[in-house]
Amino acid sequence: MKQDPSKEAGCSYETLARQMNVPKEHVDNKEALTTQLQGRVNELHSQLERLEKEKESQEKQLQDKIRELENHVDCLEKEKEANEIRKTPTDDQAYGERITKEMNVHRTWTIRRRTLKRE
Known part of the structure; x- marks a missing residue:
């Protein structure tokens, strides 16, 4: 049994015909x-299916991109940790830096003393 589109739409065939831009001479042809x-x-159903497939495809692409970015963030965090470890001076490095500073201070004072003796 065929469905009556005017009953489903809740309006008359004339109103449906007007909405569909059907010529006036065809308004009385309910079958057409x-x-x-x-x-x-049917067109709208196929369009809806196509849009759902596109949505699923875009969703998958976004999930892949999210995973890729999360992996990138993990790599950057590990690299940052490695750099922090390298930047933290070991006891030997700290000792060497302190000795170098002391030598620079000593050299500066030595130069000043020599300069003062000449004057």
Whole structure:
């Protein structure tokens, strides 16, 4: 049994015909209007299916991109940790830096003393 599109839409065939831009001479042809409406419904269903597939595809692409970015963040965090470890001076390095500073201070004072003796 065919469905009555005017009952489903809750309006008359004339209103449906106007909404579908059907010429006035075809308004009384309920069979043609029903066929036209069914065709439009089928178009909309296929469009909806296509859009759902596109949505799923985009969702998958975004999930892949999120995973890629999370991996990149993990790599950057590990690299940062490695750099922090390298920047933290060991006891030997700290001792060497302190000795170097002391030598620079000693050299500066030696130069000043020599300069003062000459004057």
